[in-house]
Amino acid sequence: MGRLNNLCKKMIGFYRGDPARIQHFLKVHSFAKLIGEEESLDEKTLYILEAASYVHDIGIRPSLEKYGKENGSLQEKEGPAEAEKMMKELGFDKEIIERVSYLVGHHHTYTDINGMDYQILVEADFLVNYFENQMDRETVKKSVKKIFRTETGKHLAEEMFFPEEFVMSETWAQDGLQELDDFIESQGIYIRQ
Ligand SMILES: [Fe+2]
Numbered sequence: 001m002g003r004l005n006n007l008c009k010k011m012i013g014f015y016r017g018d019p020a021r022i023q024h025f026l027k028v029h030s031f032a033k034l035i036g037e038e039e040s041l042d043e044k045t046l047y048i049l050e051a052a053s054y055v056h057d058i059g060i061r062p063s064l065e066k067y068g069k070e071n072g073s074l075q076e077k078e079g080p081a082e083a084e085k086m087m088k089e090l091g092f093d094k095e096i097i098e099r100v101s102y103l104v105g106h107h108h109t110y111t112d113i114n115g116m117d118y119q120i121l122v123e124a125d126f127l128v129n130y131f132e133n134q135m136d137r138e139t140v141k142k143s144v145k146k147i148f149r150t151e152t153g154k155h156l157a158e159e160m161f162f163p164e165e166f167v168m169s170e171t172w173a174q175d176g177l178q179e180l181d182d183f184i185e186s187q188g189i190y191i192r193q
Contacts, residue, residue, distance in 0.1 A: 004050050006090050011054050014061065014086070021057065024128060029053040031124035031156065038152040041116055048096055049117040052103040053124060055083045059104065072108030079104040110147055123153035130161060137162055 008029070015021040032053040036046045059079025063070035066078065080101035087097045103121055113119050126147060130140045144157045 003090060003092060007051055007054050010086055010090065014058065024132065025054055025057060027128045028056065028124045031127050032120050035120045035123060035150055035152045039116065039150050045117050048099050049120055051096065052100045052117060052121050055100065056104055056107050056121060056125065058082045076105045076108055119149050123148050123150060127156055
């Protein structure tokens with residue numbers, strides 16, 4: 001736990017002065033952890049997922065510095081080396097660093113998702129981006145259908161973006177009274193004189 005918190009704090013420092021980016025990865029981490037735990041990931045995979053969600057967007061800053069712009073592919077190009085450097089300094093195991101930097105380098109690629117850590121990182125990032133980019137309901141629905149695989153991820157998306165609407169009919173009050181009448185009658189309760 002200590003090392004993950006250190007990584008989180010390092011990332012906050014990395015994006016100091018940019019609360020939107022900081023809050024972005026904190027939200028992605030939170031969703032990823034929730035999904036990972038609910039989907040019963042083993043300890044190591046969950047650990048990798050948590051580390052990856054903190055650093056997944058680490059490539060944005062070096063992309064902006066080098067090219068004056070950032071997009072998915074520049075981030076994937078610049079991110080891994082930066083993540084490796086930071087995680088090495090904090091003493092993470094080589095194996096963990098390798099997988100996390102792979103995820104950093106692929107998290108904008110949605111074909112050939114291999115592994116639950118990859119899948120859940122993508123889902124958590126989408127859950128946050130749908131909201132932050134104010135995407136419309138239908139687009140969100142389609143994208144969830146296409147990309148989401150875990151039950152927990154799908155459920156979270158549904159709860160936030162397209163909960164089953166409660167449709168009130170025009171005669172709801174009347175219907176309610178009728179239902180009550182029927183109920184009373186079926187119970188054999190007579191309240192009328
Ligand atoms: Fe992200």
